[in-house]
Amino acid sequence: MSTQAGGWPDQLFEAIKRGGVRQVGYVPDAGHARLIDRCRADDEISDVVLTTEEEGIALAAGAWLGGQRAALLMQSSGLGNCVNMLSLARTCRFPLLMLITMRGEWQEFNPWQVPMGSIVEPVLKLCEAEVYRIREPDEVAGAAERAVQQAFGDERIVAMVLSQQLIGRKVWTK
Amino acid sequence: MKLDRRAAMATLVKDRDDDLLVVPGLGSTTWDLAAAGDNPRNFYLWGAMGGAAMIGLGLALAQPKRRVAVITGDGEMLMGLGSLATISNKRPPNLAVVIFDNGVYGETGMQPSHTQMGVDLLGVAGACGISACLDVRDEGALVDLAARLKELRETLFARVLIAAEEPPRVLPLRDGVALKDRFRAALGVKA
Numbered sequence: 001m002s003t004q005a006g007g008w009p010d011q012l013f014e015a016i017k018r019g020g021v022r023q024v025g026y027v028p029d030a031g032h033a034r035l036i037d038r039c040r041a042d043d044e045i046s047d048v049v050l051t052t053e054e055e056g057i058a059l060a061a062g063a064w065l066g067g068q069r070a071a072l073l074m075q076s077s078g079l080g081n082c083v084n085m086l087s088l089a090r091t092c093r094f095p096l097l098m099l100i101t102m103r104g105e106w107q108e109f110n111p112w113q114v115p116m117g118s119i120v121e122p123v124l125k126l127c128e129a130e131v132y133r134i135r136e137p138d139e140v141a142g143a144a145e146r147a148v149q150q151a152f153g154d155e156r157i158v159a160m161v162l163s164q165q166l167i168g169r170k171v172w173t174k
Numbered sequence: 175m176k177l178d179r180r181a182a183m184a185t186l187v188k189d190r191d192d193d194l195l196v197v198p199g200l201g202s203t204t205w206d207l208a209a210a211g212d213n214p215r216n217f218y219l220w221g222a223m224g225g226a227a228m229i230g231l232g233l234a235l236a237q238p239k240r241r242v243a244v245i246t247g248d249g250e251m252l253m254g255l256g257s258l259a260t261i262s263n264k265r266p267p268n269l270a271v272v273i274f275d276n277g278v279y280g281e282t283g284m285q286p287s288h289t290q291m292g293v294d295l296l297g298v299a300g301a302c303g304i305s306a307c308l309d310v311r312d313e314g315a316l317v318d319l320a321a322r323l324k325e326l327r328e329t330l331f332a333r334v335l336i337a338a339e340e341p342p343r344v345l346p347l348r349d350g351v352a353l354k355d356r357f358r359a360a361l362g363v364k365a
Contacts (some may be wrong), residue, residue: 020365023235044233050255055279058257062197065354066240067363070232092350121258121355126280151320152365 006165008140009034012099015144016071019152021097023048023063025056026073031101031167035066035073048094054085061094069152070081071097076120076161077113085125089157098129098152098159104163109172120161135165176337177316179203179274185212185313186245186320192324195361197234199226199246201258207245208346211268214360216347218355224253227271228259231261234269241268241326243275248275248289255298258299261329262303270323270330271299276338299331308332 001009013034016024024039025048026032040047050056053074078162079100087097103110104117122132130150132143143160151158183206187196196216198207200223207216219226230244251258251289253275261269275288287347289295300307304326319332347353 021178023232029248046264048231048235048260054224054258055228055260058222059229059232061222061225062229062234063236064232064356064365065195065229065361065365066233066236067361068194068232068236069365085222086223088225088350090353091221094354130188 008032008137009042010038011146013038014095014121015044017140018147019148020069020070021148022046022068023059023070024073025050025059025070025165027053027056027075029073029075029076029118030100030102030127030170031075031162032073035099046155053081057082057085057089057096058094061088061092064094069097071100072091074101076100076102076117079118079120079123083123083127087168088158090128091153095155096150096157097147098157099160099162101162101167102164104164107169124159124161127157129159132158132160133163134160137166176276176335177310177313179206179276179336179339180209180341181251182274182316182334182336183207183245183323184322185316186243187211188320189208191324193240195240197226197230197233197242197244199250201224201247203228203246203250205341205343206274206348210344211329214356216346216356218348220348220350223250224257227254227257227261230271231257231264231266234266235264238268240361241323243272243323245272246259247280248273248277248295249279249287250292251295252288253340255284257297258302258304258331260316265304265329267328269327270308270332272319272327272332272334274336274349275333276336278338280338284340296331296333301362302365304329304331306330310334
């Protein structure tokens with residue numbers, strides 16, 4: 001897990017902050033722990049912990065109706081909870097910036113993560129999302145800047161899919 | 175005698191000012207709101223079942239100087255029950271969630287909903303931590319709720335017991351992009 005200052009989670013934070021994001025909906029996730037902490041500590045950002053990821057799609061739509069930008073943080077398993085609610089963003093062309101940490105791929109220990117993890121990209125594409133797959137830390141800042149611009153400038157669904165390789169292996173036993 | 179849904183909606187939005195923003199839920203409450211008179215500050219939902227309350231939360235957080243009323247049905251609320259827990263964590267003072275509870279899924283053939291079988295949405299909202307919960311069973315309580323919507327001071331949850339009837343559908347604009355654009359234009363927002 002990258003938790004040190006200046007690492008890729010901080011770069012993501014700076015990109016969404018610079019991009020004017022004022023609401024961040026999230027389902028707690030180890031890969032996003034640092035980014036969640038940064039959002040919670042920021043007085044300008046309303047951090048909204050969700051009970052399920054699809055709530056965040058509706059939250060982001062409401063934010064945009066009211067003139068604010070929102071981002072949605074989740075793990076890959078959460079995408080499956082979102083599929084019908086994504087029709088809200090698609091039908092109305094709401095901007096939707098999704099930051100998705102991957103499970104079920106590189107060095108995954110838990111096979112229950114694989115069925116959803118393995119279909120994340122095709123599902124996103126079927127839902128007309130622009131997908132940025134990020135594997136290396138040095139790709140994060142540039143892609144995040146582009147993702148913010150595309151989501152809010154073009155009113156599109158944009159997903160940054162953060163590879164498990166980037167996030168690091170989950171430690172199960174010590 | 176349970177309340178008539180069309181009359182109840184008309185009472186809630188009667189003489190509304192420009193700072194009241196209304197989000198009805200998929201189905202009957204969207205037709206009820208359209209029947210009460212079109213307004214660019216209505217964001218009609220033709221889909222997104224279970225999402226009305228969360229749209230209201232995002233909107234209330236973004237527009238703290240305006241008031242947001244989510245007015246949806248029991249079935250729509252049941253699909254997004256967790257959002258009451260999420261809303262309770264933020265508790266924006268300018269948000270009201272009003273449930274038209276008739277105990278049935280009216281759009282699909284009047285099948286009984288969970289509220290007819292013992293689930294108490296008012297109790298759920300209270301247990302989630304929303305302290306202002308109103309039980310609206312008659313005209314007097316409805317008029318009180320309408321007055322509260324004109325002057326919201328805390329997150330409000332209201333259950334309005336309505337009769338299980340199916341008045342003729344009144345269909346509003348259904349182009350989502352147009353609904354979004356006119357809503358934002360009415361508020362004068364850019365982002």
